[in-house]
Amino acid sequence: MRRTRYISRARHSADAETLAKLARRLAESGSRIEDRLWERRLAELINDRLTRGFADAIEAALDDLARTNARAYDDLADLAESSAESATIDIDGKPHDALLLAIPVLAWSRYKLPTTTLSSTLVDNVAVQITGHLAARGTRLAVADYLYSIDQLPESLGEVHDAAHVLFEAAAQGKRMKVDPKSLREPVSMLADTRYLLAALIAPQGQALYHWQETGVDPDAKQGAITTFCEQTGNALQPLMTGCRYRVLAPNAFHAALRDADRQLREFSVEAAVSYLKLAYDLKPGELQATVAAFEDKRVEEARIGISKASDDDAVIEGVVWPLLGDDEDKAQEEIEAALRTQGITRITTHAQRFPLEYCDDCGAPMFPNPAGHAVHAEPPEEADEQPTAPLH
Numbered sequence: 001m002r003r004t005r006y007i008s009r010a011r012h013s014a015d016a017e018t019l020a021k022l023a024r025r026l027a028e029s030g031s032r033i034e035d036r037l038w039e040r041r042l043a044e045l046i047n048d049r050l051t052r053g054f055a056d057a058i059e060a061a062l063d064d065l066a067r068t069n070a071r072a073y074d075d076l077a078d079l080a081e082s083s084a085e086s087a088t089i090d091i092d093g094k095p096h097d098a099l100l101l102a103i104p105v106l107a108w109s110r111y112k113l114p115t116t117t118l119s120s121t122l123v124d125n126v127a128v129q130i131t132g133h134l135a136a137r138g139t140r141l142a143v144a145d146y147l148y149s150i151d152q153l154p155e156s157l158g159e160v161h162d163a164a165h166v167l168f169e170a171a172a173q174g175k176r177m178k179v180d181p182k183s184l185r186e187p188v189s190m191l192a193d194t195r196y197l198l199a200a201l202i203a204p205q206g207q208a209l210y211h212w213q214e215t216g217v218d219p220d221a222k223q224g225a226i227t228t229f230c231e232q233t234g235n236a237l238q239p240l241m242t243g244c245r246y247r248v249l250a251p252n253a254f255h256a257a258l259r260d261a262d263r264q265l266r267e268f269s270v271e272a273a274v275s276y277l278k279l280a281y282d283l284k285p286g287e288l289q290a291t292v293a294a295f296e297d298k299r300v301e302e303a304r305i306g307i308s309k310a311s312d313d314d315a316v317i318e319g320v321v322w323p324l325l326g327d328d329e330d331k332a333q334e335e336i337e338a339a340l341r342t343q344g345i346t347r348i349t350t351h352a353q354r355f356p357l358e359y360c361d362d363c364g365a366p367m368f369p370n371p372a373g374h375a376v377h378a379e380p381p382e383e384a385d386e387q388p389t390a391p392l393h
């Protein structure tokens with residue numbers, strides 16, 4: 001037993017080293033011809049490891065490159081993500097390109113945001129929107145029958161690969177893909193968050209996947225198609241989104257869609273917090289102030305925004321986490337201030353000091369900066385005198 005594990009770990013690290021080595025050479029390459037060769041060798045190795053369930057070697061190579069070679073890291077991450085979310089599959093003896101799509105939905109609510117099984121009517125309705133507005137002629141399609149929270153989506157490269165292949169199989173065979181809700185994690189509850197639909201799109205190899213890629217179609221038809229798709233999919237989701245304000249974002253390949261949604265969620269969360277305080281407590285943006293500070297530990301770096309009453313420099317009544325997502329702090333600072341001003345909050349305090357990445361021991365909620373320079377627990381504004389001052393858990 002121990003021997004097997006030892007061997008597999010040794011092979012594992014040899015794999016990771018080979019992957020990192022090839023990625024470094026790819027990053028140094030100065031021509032498309034050389035690129036293609038390294039890419040092919042990397043793709044073969046990555047696909048093999050993903051298929052055999054050894055995605056850990058890829059993650060280990062990425063960890064190594066993240067510390068040592070940013071460009072090689074990007075190259076390997078691109079290839080690994082692409083291999084996890086797409087595949088060449090055989091249908092009736094002919095090769096096909098298959099892609100895992102994610103359709104993000106930004107949503108906020110005073111109540112719990114939904115994560116739920118979709119009725120077969122709703123699955124069909126989403127499929128009709130994809131066929132009508134996105135998919136090229138001759139493509140095959142399957143939609144997973146679940147509205148996921150981000151915590152419930154496949155996370156590691158291996159999980160994405162496995163989830164993608166289940167959907168590819170359903171699309172290839174024209175079957176429905178049933179998600180077992182019991183297999184999913186319990187989502188973390190947030191005022192504003194993303195929800196996702198997943199789908200697979202399959203085209204005969206080398207042919208158009210999206211209809212705006214078809215010969216004779218204006219490539220700019222994409223913008224109009226996406227807008228209509230988002231509107232109509234939004235209407236289709238209405239029955240699930242009672243009590244929510246929400247917006248369907250442009251669908252894309254799994255990893256690209258998640259990145260875009262993470263980015264857009266930041267400003268949406270500021271908008272949600274300000275709208276919520278108006279709706280629930282009748283506090284207008286002019287009666288509020290915001291405090292911005294950087295929070296960090298060894299791995300994570302994020303800005304947190306504490307929202308307080310303009311008259312109170314201690315209590316934070318609502319907070320927003322603004323992950324940096326690779327942006328530098330100055331750029332983030334500008335964007336945060338712009339987002340706050342757009343929502344009508346003009347009184348903004350920025351602390352230069354950095355705060356440790358702290359969460360509440362009881363409920364796990366992030367701590368937010370107050371104007372006085374402390375990180376505190378956000379507490380709803382007191383509506384009556386008998387309201388307790390300690391946070392409710």
Ligand SMILES: [Zn+2]
Pocket residue numbers: 360361362363364365377391393
């Ligand atoms: Zn707490």
